[in-house]
Amino acid sequence: MTTLANRYDIVFLFEVTNGNPNGDPDAGNLPRIDPETNHGLVTDVSLKRKIRNYVELAKGAEPGYRIYVQEGSILNERHREAYKAKRPGDAKVDKEKKLNPQSDDEARAVTGFMCENFFDVRTFGAVMSTGINAGQVRGPVQLAFASSVEPIMPMEITITRMAATTEKEKADRDKEDGEGRTENRTMGRKYIVPYGLYRAHIFVNASLAGRTGFSEADMQLLFEALANMFEHDRSAARGEMTARKIIAFKHGSTLGNAPAHRLFDAVKVLRSVDGDSYDPASRRLDNLPPPRRFADYEVAIDRAAIPDQVEVLEIL
Structure with missing residues (x-):
């Protein structure tokens, strides 16, 4: 597979209707919320779980696309698989409760096995030094917390x-x-949120992709997962959750051609009321009706603020 050669910065918009997108177990499963602004929150861990679940459904047991962090899995046994592959015939590998690489070459080989075989390891990274030591991987794909565009009312x-x-x-x-x-x-x-439009930022580091083997095909699978993961994650508690927009900034180089914040600032999510647009970040919306659908918003991209070396991809 072709290793990813271009950096990406991604704006991901998704909505929830009459559901709880990410309950807080420390608050009786209330929807997560910023107490100072009342904006809703969805953790990066929650989004990664849905991506993993989609890849598992879409790829099954296809080689190279297994999921490391999986419900019911014993992580050390995943690590043991790597040692079995690199030490064939060594009976100790099946019995030892602790295993460590015997050389730097073996350490790289064991970690490389985990990246090659587990999609989420080469994508998000993992700490795999839990007894049976398979090393640590810093993944090229990192997600920030998603935050609602406007305050929510749980x-x-x-x-x-x-x-x-x-x-x-x-x-x-x-x-x-x-x-x-x-x-x-x-x-x-x-607990439900009657309606909330959430915005998440995703960063794809092409330099780290070269270390884990994250490929162009993996990048396309990530886009596919973002677009479809809510379709296979239905439950009464989460209500209706839908991916609405995926706007990817593809840089013309490995290191990138513009700061991520500058690109993100070029994407504005505006309230649309009777043909007029309002910026929730700069204008009070107290006198406007509460949003209840995606059509109550308008997504605008300031293309003049984007350097020529950065390509704008509207995936969804």
């Missing part, structure tokens, strides 16, 4: 369940209250 929704869990619970609920009524429902709560 809602707490009360839900009920008609069925009981145990005989005792059913008996307790069937007891009459003082007015002769029975309560036969179990109460619960869930």
Whole structure:
């Protein structure tokens, strides 16, 4: 495969409707939020999980596209596979609880095996020095937290369940209250964001791609995953999540031709109301109706601010 030769900086826009895009377990699974601005947050870890899940679905067990960080997997056993490949016939490899490379060449070979066989290792990197030492990899693809374009208003929704869990619970609920009524429902709560448009920035370092073997084909698979990962991640808790825009800046060189922030600043997400556009970052929107769909926004690219050496790719 052809190793990636061009740096990329990517703006990724996605939306949630009546769902919780990324609950915070330390806050009762409330949607993550910046307490100072009330802008919603989605962690990089959450987005990487969805990318991994899509690649696993799309590629299955195809060589070179296995997933390292996988539900139920034992990471040290993944590392042991690398030692088995590099030390064929060595019985100790199957038994030892700790393994370390015997030379610098073997260290590079073991780490290289992990990059070659696991898509997420050569993409995002990994710390693989957990007992059976397969080294550390700094991945070429890094994601920042996604933040909602505007403040969000999380809602707490009360839900009920008609069925009981145990005989005792059913008996307790069937007891009459003082007015002769029975309560036969179990109460619960869930949290939703009525609507939120989120923006994430993604950085692809071509110099690091050369070290891990991240290829042009891997880059295209990453774009495919971003565009389709929500289609295969449906759940009642997450509501409707949809990828809306992928705007990639392809640099004309390995090191890049412009600072990432300058390119990101060229992409404006504006509120669109009755044909007029408003910048949420510079104008208060208190008197405007709350956004409830992607059509309430307009995405504008200031192409004059982008150097000639940088190509703008609208993937979605």
